[in-house]
Amino acid sequence: MTDPATGTTARLVVDLSAIAANYRRLGAELGAGVVCAGVLKANGYGLGANRIGRALWDEGCRVFFVAHFEEGQTLREALPGAEIFVLNGAAPKDEAEFATHRLAPTLNSLAEVTAWARLCARLGPHPAALHIDTGMSRLGLPPEELDILAAEPARLGAIDLRLVMSHLACGEERGHPMNARQLAAFEEARARLPAARASLANSSGIFLGPRYHFGLVRPGLALYGGNPFPDQPNPMRATVRIEARLLQVRNVDQGGTVGYGAARILERRTKIATIAIGYADGYRRNLGDRDRVLVAGQSVPVIGRVSMDLVTLDVTGLADGALVPGSWVEIVGPNRTVEDLAAQSGTIDYEILTTLGARLQRHYVTGAA
Ligand SMILES: Cc1ncc(COP(=O)(O)O)c(C=O)c1O
Structure with missing residues (x-):
């Protein structure tokens, strides 16, 4: 796996032992x-x-x-x-x-x-x-x-x-x-x-x-890891994490704008983090100004439009020590399911998984990693 302190990409971590466990779980029904x-x-x-x-x-x-x-x-x-x-x-x-x-x-x-x-x-x-x-x-x-x-x-x-x-x-x-x-x-x-x-x-x-x-x-x-009956508790184990690198943090004054179209005008001085994921990776454009992701375990809102390779976050509430360039931001993982991301994106988990970008670095692990 690449050094966690380097690189400018997003990654998809696939837990093969969770997939194996799901296969056994399905077998137990038969x-x-x-x-x-x-x-x-x-x-x-x-x-x-x-x-x-x-x-x-x-x-x-x-x-x-x-x-x-x-x-x-x-x-x-x-x-x-x-x-x-x-x-x-x-x-x-x-x-x-x-x-x-x-x-x-x-x-x-x-x-x-x-x-x-x-x-x-x-x-x-x-x-x-x-x-x-x-x-x-x-x-x-x-x-x-x-x-x-x-x-x-x-x-x-x-x-x-x-x-x-x-x-x-x-x-x-x-x-x-x-x-x-x-x-x-x-x-x-x-x-x-x-x-x-x-x-x-x-x-x-x-x-x-x-x-x-x-x-x-x-x-x-x-x-x-998808839920066979979306309106009931999921008996399957989660198998993927999607994470994006934190690239930069900046403070922008009240009245400043964020992203394409200058669509978001800041109502107060705002601390903005830029992460390395975009619609080319399968993170939908319609999530701009709507979604929330996890930085250092804390939920923060996406601010402004989603670009091809980048997303901006409002991290005003986070201490500078929690905002380490090169660290991973959780898009999907222990705190957030593919199903949640799909619901927020206005689609289903099948479509989220099958439209993940080819350039997401794919890592395969066995067991919790
Ligand atoms: C013919 C057929 N069988 C099985 C499957 C697997 O379905 P699921 O992913 O819902 O388990 C599919 C997927 O759409 C399919 O088209």
């Missing part, structure tokens, strides 16, 4: 024989797919999901023995590439089934998942295509059908009627298709109970 996979799309929700993939592998995770072929290709290098499903499916003519990298596409339409079956006729059985749309209306076989496939299962040809899956639209709302509706539709669809392991639950689906587990569950957010 009956014997139910496989707990890991969803690592969007570079492991922004935190680093390969590092997290290896940590999960060490916990016994053998099945992984990504969204894109390229994500699968990268993960394949880190996890040569893993079973990797690509949720967005194989684009036409790319099927052979999937076979080369031993990636299993999620077949999202009859056309994709036909293309993969053609490949299997040529190269022999290759694994795939079959996605049935039960209410998302996004990807997956719609009811009319399911009818055709159920009537003519021979269309699957020599496909090695590893998984029949669907995805919940409202899993994070325990009492939402869509959950039971999708469960019923999925059970019915499964019964009409050739036997294969089934999968419906994402993170929150796991906590909806055993009927939602089938043979395999696909958690993403909960592994990274």
Whole structure:
């Protein structure tokens, strides 16, 4: 890790042992024989797919999901023995590439089934998942295509059908009627298709109970510490800290202005600290003049607009001794969750994590560090 007294950046600290603990925590919800996979799309929700993939592998995770072929290709290098499903499916003519990298596409339409079956006729059985749309209306076989496939299962040809899956639209709302509706539709669809392991639950689906587990569950957010039911206490462990360097402190007289647009005119003499994080790092521009962060354990307001690389804080209440250039300011950490930052930013924790800037220095720790 870089010397804490040097550098001008912000950093993302990922606690791999907390992610491992979350994997075990999810496993504790599952009956014997139910496989707990890991969803690592969007570079492991922004935190680093390969590092997290290896940590999960060490916990016994053998099945992984990504969204894109390229994500699968990268993960394949880190996890040569893993079973990797690509949720967005194989684009036409790319099927052979999937076979080369031993990636299993999620077949999202009859056309994709036909293309993969053609490949299997040529190269022999290759694994795939079959996605049935039960209410998302996004990807997956719609009811009319399911009818055709159920009537003519021979269309699957020599496909090695590893998984029949669907995805919940409202899993994070325990009492939402869509959950039971999708469960019923999925059970019915499964019964009409050739036997294969089934999968419906994402993170929150796991906590909806055993009927939602089938043979395999696909958690993403909960592994990274996200709350499966945002309106209830979070059973998962926090896994990230986001911290920015304190760069400078200055005193500005009453009537002075702060930041772009001179949008903030000071009503009193104000002590201002500048920290090294901005919207290019994923700290939203709409947090200007609204958010609070922690300097030396004390909550202070953001003042003025958020710049690309910098944020200004009103630290008038803090002693000079607490304002050490080069020290870290907590954006997310023991005192503040990703969920809080998301709420303040007007978005959800998924979006905060997956839009963290590429230049945030990423540090991986095991245990409290
Ligand atoms: C098909 C599918 N399965 C599983 C997941 C993981 O969901 P979550 O992060 O809510 O656990 C996702 C993520 O959106 C998904 O698209």
